[in-house]
Amino acid sequence: MKERGPRDQETDDKWEVQLRKGCLELAIMAALWGGRRYGLEILRQLESDSDLIVSEGTIYPLLSRLKAMGLVSSEWVESDAGHPRKYYALTRTGRQRAIEMARVWKRFSSSMSELLAPLAKENR
Amino acid sequence: MTGGDSRQRIEAYLGTLRGRLRGIPEQEVREIVDELRSHIIDRAAASGEITATGVDAALAALGTPEELASQYMTDNLLARAEVSRSPVRILRSLFRWASLSVAGFCVLLGSSVGYFFGAVFILVGTLKPFHPHSAGLWIFPNGPGDYEMSFRLGFGSVPAGGRDLLGWWIVPIGWIAGCGLVMLTTHIAVWFVRQYRKSWALARG
Numbered sequence: 001m002k003e004r005g006p007r008d009q010e011t012d013d014k015w016e017v018q019l020r021k022g023c024l025e026l027a028i029m030a031a032l033w034g035g036r037r038y039g040l041e042i043l044r045q046l047e048s049d050s051d052l053i054v055s056e057g058t059i060y061p062l063l064s065r066l067k068a069m070g071l072v073s074s075e076w077v078e079s080d081a082g083h084p085r086k087y088y089a090l091t092r093t094g095r096q097r098a099i100e101m102a103r104v105w106k107r108f109s110s111s112m113s114e115l116l117a118p119l120a121k122e123n124r
Numbered sequence: 125m126t127g128g129d130s131r132q133r134i135e136a137y138l139g140t141l142r143g144r145l146r147g148i149p150e151q152e153v154r155e156i157v158d159e160l161r162s163h164i165i166d167r168a169a170a171s172g173e174i175t176a177t178g179v180d181a182a183l184a185a186l187g188t189p190e191e192l193a194s195q196y197m198t199d200n201l202l203a204r205a206e207v208s209r210s211p212v213r214i215l216r217s218l219f220r221w222a223s224l225s226v227a228g229f230c231v232l233l234g235s236s237v238g239y240f241f242g243a244v245f246i247l248v249g250t251l252k253p254f255h256p257h258s259a260g261l262w263i264f265p266n267g268p269g270d271y272e273m274s275f276r277l278g279f280g281s282v283p284a285g286g287r288d289l290l291g292w293w294i295v296p297i298g299w300i301a302g303c304g305l306v307m308l309t310t311h312i313a314v315w316f317v318r319q320y321r322k323s324w325a326l327a328r329g
Contacts, residue, residue, distance in 0.1 A: 039159065040166050056167075057186040060160065061195040064152075076158075081166065086159045 020052050024062060026105060027052050029090060029098040032072065036089035039063065063088055071097055130179045134164050137189050144193030156196060160186070205317050211239050211306060214313050221320065231316045238309030242302045248275050249298020255279070260294045262286045 027050060031042045039060060046052050046059075066072045071094035076084045090098060138157050145153045164186070168178035186192060197220060205217035218235055221228030251259045255278025264286035266272040273289075276282070290297060 039163050055185070055187045055191075056163075057192040058195070060156070060163070061192070064156065064196065081169070083162050083165060084158075085162050085166070086155070 021058070024052055024058065025066070026098070026101045028059060028062060028066065029071065029094060029101070032088060032090045032094075033098065036075075036087040038077075038085040038087050042088070066094070070094075130168070130174055130176055133179055133183070134161060134168075137164075137183050137186075141189035141193050144190060145196060148196065160192075205314065209310055211310060214310060214317075215239070217317065218313065221317070227316075227320065231313060235309050235313045238305055238312070242305035242309060244275050245298045245302030245305060247298075247302075248277060249295045249302060251277050252292065252295050252298070256292075258282050260288045261290050263289055 027046055028042055031037060031045045031049075037045070042063075043056055043059060063072065063074075067074055067088070070091060072088045073091050074086050074088050077087050079085050138161060141160070142153060142157055145156065148156075164179065164182045165174060167182040167185070168174045205214045208214060208217075215232070215235065218228065218232040222232040248259055248261070257278075258281070259276055259278030261273065262276050262282065263271050263273045264283045
């Protein structure tokens with residue numbers, strides 16, 4: 001069998017990065033489900049609840065895109081820290097979209113788990 | 125490093141970022157910069173005071189300003205084009221795309237032609253009531269056996285031997301064909317943008 005070189009490792013990493021990025025949009029919307037939050041709060045929640053974050057910078061352009069698509073709204077709120085923070089909240093369209101995405105995700109992940117069950121046994 | 129140095133480092137980072145956000149409206153650039161400043165300060169001052177190491181860590185975690193700017197630029201402008209139906213906005217996004225790739229340039233060129241002819245149709249249809257005898261789609265002889273067709277807005281005189289092809293029909297036809305052309309161009313441009321964004325999201329890695 002062929003040895004796995006550093007190049008294979010790189011391809012594996014790329015795949016994982018893409019997988020995380022693909023899920024990030026839904027994860028951000030899920031983090032906003034409970035109410036408005038600012039960027040760093042969203043990051044902290046994603047860090048504690050998941051290991052989705054690749055680079056902290058990624059979520060700001062993404063939030064800006066969600067806003068351009070009308071899925072979230074934003075407002076500046078003065079803070080105790082002495083500077084204002086930009087808070088994001090799901091719009092009505094955003095909430096509907098999040099529900100739809102969660103439904104697709106559930107279907108996708110359960111069919112994937114089923115498909116991967118024999119591989120998981122192999123690993124034991 | 126003093127507190128002043130830390131502030132300077134933050135502003136230098138944001139200055140580079142701002143310089144790379146060309147094409148995004150000024151108001152939005154200001155919001156992006158303010159939001160990131162707020163993020164860096166919050167993150168660097170996790171234990172109360174803003175420390176040099178805190179600022180370094182915050183900036184490193186954000187990635188380079190160039191990378192960050194490029195994510196904002198392409199993602200943002202094209203996402204806007206995707207949900208937008210405004211030709212001005214779409215053309216602005218296409219200008220940005222054209223600076224990135226040959227495909228973008230071709231789509232920009234095609235869309236410009238589409239919008240141009242759409243605008244001409246609408247303009248001729250609108251000007252007909254003001255210049256009833258000279259505005260419209262005209263055909264006139266251009267040498268033996270050769271004819272030339274042209275849209276005339278009605279300013280200036282009609283060339284000798286010319287014939288107004290559509291007469292008053294240019295008003296409804298101009299408006300319907302013009303609006304149709306603008307809508308069709310928009311649809312096609314948005315379709316291309318969508319295809320490009322799909323491939324770009326995959327290649328970004």
